[in-house]
Structure formats: structure tokens, C-alpha cells
Amino acid sequence: MTEKAFQDFYPDDLSRCYGCGRLNEHGLHIKSYWDGEESVTVFHPKPYHLGVPGYVYGGLISSIIDCHCTGTAAAATYRAQGREMDTAPPLRFVTASLHVEYLRPTSMGVPLEVRARVKELKGRKVVVTATLLAKGKVCAQGEVIAIQMPEHPGGGDTESQ
Amino acid sequence: MTEKAFQDFYPDDLSRCYGCGRLNEHGLHIKSYWDGEESVTVFHPKPYHLGVPGYVYGGLISSIIDCHCTGTAAAATYRAQGREMDTAPPLRFVTASLHVEYLRPTSMGVPLEVRARVKELKGRKVVVTATLLAKGKVCAQGEVIAIQMPEHPGGGDTESQ
Numbered sequence: 001m002t003e004k005a006f007q008d009f010y011p012d013d014l015s016r017c018y019g020c021g022r023l024n025e026h027g028l029h030i031k032s033y034w035d036g037e038e039s040v041t042v043f044h045p046k047p048y049h050l051g052v053p054g055y056v057y058g059g060l061i062s063s064i065i066d067c068h069c070t071g072t073a074a075a076a077t078y079r080a081q082g083r084e085m086d087t088a089p090p091l092r093f094v095t096a097s098l099h100v101e102y103l104r105p106t107s108m109g110v111p112l113e114v115r116a117r118v119k120e121l122k123g124r125k126v127v128v129t130a131t132l133l134a135k136g137k138v139c140a141q142g143e144v145i146a147i148q149m150p151e152h153p154g155g156g157d158t159e160s161q
Numbered sequence: 162m163t164e165k166a167f168q169d170f171y172p173d174d175l176s177r178c179y180g181c182g183r184l185n186e187h188g189l190h191i192k193s194y195w196d197g198e199e200s201v202t203v204f205h206p207k208p209y210h211l212g213v214p215g216y217v218y219g220g221l222i223s224s225i226i227d228c229h230c231t232g233t234a235a236a237a238t239y240r241a242q243g244r245e246m247d248t249a250p251p252l253r254f255v256t257a258s259l260h261v262e263y264l265r266p267t268s269m270g271v272p273l274e275v276r277a278r279v280k281e282l283k284g285r286k287v288v289v290t291a292t293l294l295a296k297g298k299v300c301a302q303g304e305v306i307a308i309q310m311p312e313h314p315g316g317g318d319t320e321s322q
Contacts, residue, residue, distance in 0.1 A: 016211050018218040026209040048187040050177050051255070052310065057179040058256045059227050063220030094212070095219045099260045149213065 005031035006039070006071035009085040014092045014149075019067035030064055032071040032116075039072040039116045045108060055105040056112065061140050062100045065130045068114050069144035070095055073126035076118045077148065093126065093146035106132065106139040124148035166192035167200070167232040170246040175253045175310075180228035191225055193232040193277075200233040200277045206269060216266040217273065222301050223261045226291045229275050230305035231256055234287035237279045238309065254287065254307040267293065267300040285309035 007020040007030065015021040020030040032041045043064050051057040073093040078085050106112065113133045120127040125147055132140040168181040168191065176182040181191040193202045204225050212218040234254040239246050267273065274294045281288040286308055293301040 013214055017213065018210050019212075019220050021211075024209055024211065026207075046187075048185055049179050050182075050185065051180075052178065052253070053174055057224075058259065059180045059220065059224030062223045062227065062259055062261075063218075066220050066223065092213070094266075095263050097260075097262050098219065098223055099258075100223075101258050102256050105255075 003033065004085075005033055006075045006085065007031055007067070009090070010074075010092055011090045014090070017067065019063050020071060028060075028063060028067070030067040030071075032068050032075070034075065035115070037117065039068065039075065041068045041071075041114050043112045043114070045112065047108070050108060052105075054108055056108055056134075058100075058102055061102070061106060061112075061132055062098060062142070064112065064114055065100055065132065065140070065142035066095055066098055066144060069116055069128035069130055069142065070146045072116045072118065072128050073121075073144070073146035073148075076121055076126060076128075080121055089151060092149045094149050095144055096125075096147045097145040098142065099144075100140055100142040102140050104137065104139050106134045110134050119143070164194065165246075166194055167236045167246065168192055168228070170251070171235075171253055172251045175251070178228065180224050181232060189221075189224060189228070191228040191232075193229050193236070195236065196276070198278065200229065200236065202229045202232075202275050204273045204275070206273065208269070211269060213266075215269055217269055217295075219261075219263055222263070222267060222273075222293055223259060223303070225273065225275055226261055226293065226301070226303035227256055227259055227305060230277055230289035230291055230303070231307045233277045233279065233289050234282075234305070234307035234309075237282055237287060237289075241282055250312060253310045255310050256305055257286075257308045258306040259303065260305075261301055261303040263301050265298065265300050267295045271295050273300075280304070
């Protein structure tokens with residue numbers, strides 16, 4: 001895809017996240033995009049992102065779901081406010097709660113696709129559900145409760161990502 | 162600590178997990194130990210394990226909780242069977258479900274301690290709860306449903322880690 005990802009709109013000081021920060025040179029660089037009412041990310045695990053033999057590490061799956069859903073929460077809030085993502089003030093969400101069900105082993109060696117939908121958007125809180133597919137099969141399902149960060153990073157004391 | 166960690170008893174072919182495998186050179190090398198009825202792991206995040214400025218990445222927190230709880234599930238099952246961890250057949254658990262509540266931002270630059278307890282142990286299913294502390298403050302709480310792997314890795318199709 002050639003358009004900018006949700007995460008590419010995050011301000012520089014909020015773009016060092018290990019999961020999705022474009023400025024974290026060691027990070028996973030998760031990138032999320034709209035596809036109609038759903039958001040989508042595609043991730044290519046490295047050979048060392050292994051859990052048990054042949055299958056992807058569950059912590060990687062939860063990380064992809066986490067960053068993809070907080071990114072979706074931000075993008076959906078811009079949409080709800082009728083704003084483009086490059087307008088100020090920037091919106092950045094952190095994770096209050098993460099729940100992942102691992103339905104079947106997720107095969108290594110293929111791209112992973114995560115599709116997400118907004119389940120609830122109320123003020124600074126957005127609930128996002130996600131489905132992870134490998135080889136067209138649903139391997140995991142997740143739900144994230146995302147909370148909008150205070151405008152001054154580090155000023156809050158109730159959430160973390 | 163000088164004793165062997167739970168994960169050090171995993172057979173070689175099950176020791177390449179990105180989170181806790183001693184044979185994964187790129188991995189996190191999470192190590193868990195008994196401390197009475199609780200299990201404990203201490204993890205030192207790298208500077209790049211960042212989420213938002215000053216705080217640890219949530220996906221790292223979920224990864225530590227994940228591997229620490231599946232390790233605890235294995236160790237608790239050996240205990241319940243009156244067996245030492247170096248006896249055959251080896252027990253290895255994978256994650257069926259992971260739930261993490263991020264209660265407050267988790268500070269960077271300090272060791273993270275995760276303490277876990279077995280909530281339920283029934284046959285091949287073990288439910289483990291975990292608490293993550295930084296600077297003595299509870300920053301996250303988690304619950305993992307862990308399922309014992311089939312003896313032939315890759316032979317099952319209902320769970321993943």
C-alpha cells in the first residue's frame with residue numbers, strides 16, 4: 001500500500017513505540033490502514049519470532065493486535081470528529097486492557113493479517129475488536145480497550161502502552 | 162538466582178520460543194522460579210522496549226506475563242504430579258487465552274517483577290494469574306489460560322503460543 005499508515009501520523013515524540021513507532025530502529029513497525037469500515041495490518045514475522053516449532057510466538061500476536069487496535073482507535077476518533085489525521089491536536093491512544101484468544105496455532109512463514117473494527121467509541125475510550133488470519137484461517141481474536149492519552153505525555157497515571 | 166529456571170527444563174526442540182527459549186538468540190530469555198506458592202520472574206527491558214515516552218511497551222508486558230504464566234503452568238503440573246522438572250515425559254504448555262489490564266504506566270529504567278499464582282489446575286488446563294510490579298507499584302495484572310501441548314509438537318490444532 002502506498003498511502004500513509006495511521007502510525008505515520010503520530011508526532012515524532014510518540015513514534016518510538018517498539019511495536020509501531022517509525023522511529024524505533026529495533027521495533028516491529030506495525031502499520032495500519034483503513035479498508036472500508038475495517039482497519040487492516042499485514043505483518044511478516046521473522047524466523048526468530050517463533051513460539052513452539054512451526055508456529056508464531058503468542059506474544060508477537062498480542063503485540064500486533066495491541067498496536068493495530070490503538071492505531072485504529074486513533075484513526076476512528078479522527079473520523080468521528082470529521083478530521084484528517086494530519087490535523088492538530090494529534091490523537092494517540094494507549095492500552096487499558098488487552099484480551100487475546102488463541103484459537104489455533106499460527107503458522108510461521110506466511111504473512112499475518114489482522115483486521116479490526118470499532119465496537120464502541122465514547123469520548124476518550126474506544127473498544128476495538130480484532131481477528132488475526134494466517135493462510136486465510138482465523139488463528140486468534142482480540143479485544144483492546146484503548147484510552148486517549150493526555151496531551152502532555154507522561155502526565156497521566158492510569159494507563160500504559 | 163542460581164537454580165535452574167522453569168524454562169531451562171524445556172527440551173531443546175521446545176526451547177526456541179522468542180519469549181523464553183534459551184536457544185533463541187534474538188529472544189527475551191524470560192526465566193521463572195518458584196518463591197513459595199508464587200512464581201517470580203524479573204525482566205530488565207532494553208531502552209528500545211519503549212511504548213510512549215518514559216514507559217514500557219505494553220506488548221512486552223503481555224509477552225512477559227504470557228511466558229511466565231505458561232512456565233508456571235508447567236512447573237505447577239510437575240508439582241501436582243509429585244515430579245521433578247527433569248523427569249520424563251516433559252510438560253510444555255501453550256497459551257489459549259491471555260488477558261492483561263494495564264493499571265498505570267510502567268516506568269522504563271527499572272527491573273520489572275512479575276509474580277504469578279495458580280488459580281485453577283484441572284487436567285491439561287491451568288489458569289494462572291499474574292501481577293507486574295515496577296518500583297514496588299502494581300502496574301499490570303494478567304490472567305492466562307494455559308493448555309498442555311500434545312506430546313508431539315505440531316500435532317495439535319487448537320492452541321498456540
